[in-house]
Amino acid sequence: MDSYSSDQSSPSINSSLSQDIEQQPQQYIPDQNSNNQQRANLHLTRTETVKSLQEMGLTSDAAVPDINAPQATKNAIFPEEYTLETPTGLVPVATLHSIGRTSTAVSRTRTRQIDRESDSESKAEEEEEEEDTSNDLDPDIEFVTFVTGDPENPHNWPVWVRWVFTILLSGLVVCVAYGSACITGGLGTVQKQYHVGLEAAILTCSLMVIGFSLGPLIWSPVSDLYGRRVAYFVSMGLYVIFNIPCALSPNLGGLLVCRFLCGVFASSALCLVGGSIADMFPASTRGKAIAVFAWAPYAGPVLGPLVNGFISVSTDRMDLIFWVNMAFAGAMWIIVAFIPETYAPVILQRRAKRLRKETGNPKIMTEQEAQGVSLNEMMTACIVRPLVFAVTEPVLVATCFYVCLIYSLLYAFFFAFPVVFGELYGYKDNLVGLMLVPILIGATFALGFTTWCENKYVKLISERKPTPEDRLLGAKIGAPFAAIGLWLLGACAEKHVIWVGPASSGLAFGFGMVLIYYSLNNYIIDCYVQYASSALATKVFLRSAGGAAFPLFTTQMYHKLGLHWASWLLAFICTAMIALPFGFSLWGKELRHKLSKKDYSIDALGI
Known part of the structure; x- marks a missing residue:
């Protein structure tokens, strides 16, 4: 002794x-x-x-x-x-x-x-x-x-306390995701305020999403060194403050810079909340809590055009859109400040x-104190390894591509619906925002369905040793629904078809979208368990890049190809991607051994 x-x-x-x-x-x-x-x-x-x-x-x-x-x-x-x-x-x-x-x-x-x-x-x-x-x-x-x-130990907190914190942290993700799309409900106000075209106004959305891809390079190391609570408090405080120049900027350049910085600061919620939830729940029970987190970044952007479409039509004020966003962010900043530290090392x-x-x-x-913090190791884990994975891990790249596609298609809906419902049906921004409600409903249905998927997984691993491919059940169910939503949108884009047709496309897409993300997120963790943080950083980077790019050409694509073929082009791509979860379910283990530089998965490591 x-x-x-x-x-x-x-x-x-x-x-x-x-x-x-x-x-x-x-x-x-x-x-x-x-x-x-x-x-x-x-x-x-x-x-x-x-x-x-x-x-x-x-x-x-x-x-x-x-x-x-x-x-x-x-x-x-x-x-x-x-x-x-x-x-x-x-x-x-x-x-x-x-x-x-x-x-x-x-x-x-x-x-x-x-x-x-x-x-x-x-x-x-x-x-x-x-x-x-x-x-x-x-x-x-x-x-x-x-x-x-x-x-x-956060694992020993009462279950109801952990679930309250999970809901509050997921609300933080909703807040940040809402902020990225809030201006899409009032792009006309940006055009009128600064006398610019639609493409320039769209940059106010895309640049914040680009900030989401770069912000984790700052907040992940801050979290490792000082804890989740410090990272949330500092980053969200800066996010709240930088909404002020967004509302008051005298020119478009100032607005674009501040929106980009808002994305960098707010990204802490997107890259750390999943970790906070994992801090509180052991691996055997965290699946249901992670499902709530999977719902938040996809449901949040839908609220942006829904709420701000009414603000835009009623007031025609761009600054009010950002004041409301600031109030939402400020409220969440105060709430999250009361959540105790969950990060065990700190x-x-x-x-x-x-x-x-x-x-x-x-x-x-x-x-960690005994060995000291290695700057080289931190740079490798947060920057170098995610970029290396992006070019050396085909399985990870294919999985991230699917996640990126689904996330990008969500933002594409925000710019496709104004064309379909604004130009075809003559709806203003407020009614166009209401057409997005079915996406939110479908996403919520998927959230309930993940409970069934998680119960199936728990039962399966009680009978035998788990493999990463066991996590693909949700994606196999959700993938066809995402494609069906796009086929339905293209088929119903006719003046004589009642608005319920194209609007209902969001129901199927929202349902498939959340199931795909929930399933593939867990698949990435189990495939790269030894370097899960780096693999997830690769996913965040690629997902945000796609979400920023799609708004820049969606409107032009619908004008050039027409309402039918623009949707059907995306539907063709989404239909082809249905093969990914089914293919990985059958041959994933062999592909990981053949295509990956090294097998980092739970089955290769004997977990």
Whole structure:
């Protein structure tokens, strides 16, 4: 047993106390209400032993890091730190070494930096220690974990609390997605305000969506270093502020720059909320919560033209559109500020800092603290690897292409419907926005249907070992519906056909859209479990690029090809993509082995 003394007690007293603790093992997590005298009398800090770790299932082989483990930690010897609960809450590095866990190319320098933060040392001693480096972690370090039944562990929060936070965070995603499409309900106000054409006005939507693809390069590292809560608070605060110049900009250039920056700032919700939900739910039960998140980025944009079409027609004011968006974003900013931190590495870092102060032991820390944050590793995980995956992983690229297509088609609807209903039926922006309601209804139906898909998956993995292809059930069901929606839109684009025909196309498309995204998002995670964060970053980048590009040519395409063939061209592409989930379901494993540089999936890693 490893322990640390806080005073110079005799060996016999320490020996006796050690025997007592061995008989009744307890962790030392100081009571916040304990007085200084009680703390001064504390002699030992209880830690885990080789036997206790082995009883918890730890072996010499390190587990695959959880999807939410710090991306910049290299050669981790204790990746279970953020998911495992131990009776004592402290795991010595020496004990990990004893069961065969070793690290390479890791210096003791970071340990001594934390030492110096806790104790003032002479300059000579500091210089001497800087020169003393090793290729292993300091064996005296004790890694902090959650204790058994820990109330600070988000997985242990009451179920209703976790679901309330899930709904609120999904509301944040709806807010951001709403903001990206809010101006599509009043493009005429932009044209009138700045005396520009429709193409220039459309850029106010596209540039914010482009910002969605670049923002994660900032907010993912911020989240890793300082936690989700800080990332949400800072980014959403900036998003709220930059809606002000959007409303007051004297020229189009200023508006476009501010819209792009709004996309960069607001993107934290799109890239981090899925992680926040995963923080609160273990892998076995998070599917239903992730389904709510899958609904939000597709339902949110539908509300933009729906709400602001009425604002545009009633007031003819561009600035009011942005004031309403600012109010929505401000309300969500305040609400999210009250959600506690969910990111386990940051929660444990704060606990380690508290324990170092209360025990006087400067070597209590997390593994991320012990190894330090590698800028190169962080750049690799957040920027380099996602771009490398985009050109070296055909399976990932094909899956992301389908996600990108569905997301792009949603934005295409925002510009196709004004042509179909505005030019064919003579509807103004308010009524055109109402025609998008069936998309929202279809997406909500799909949200309920994901519960059935998730129950089927849970039942399947209880009977046998899971594979990534098991996640494709939702996409196989939803893919035909997305194509049917586009075929229906093209077929019903006739003056003599009542508006219910083309409007109902959104019902089928919305249903298929959410099922496809929910299913393929889980498929990507299971295919690239070892680098899931990087694979999802590739998806966000490609999806946002497509969502930004489609609005730029959708209106012209409908004018050049006609209402029928413009929709049918998209329907042909969407119909061809139906083969992807079915093909991957049959031959996905073989394709991953043949086409991928390395198989990172759950079945290849034996999970």
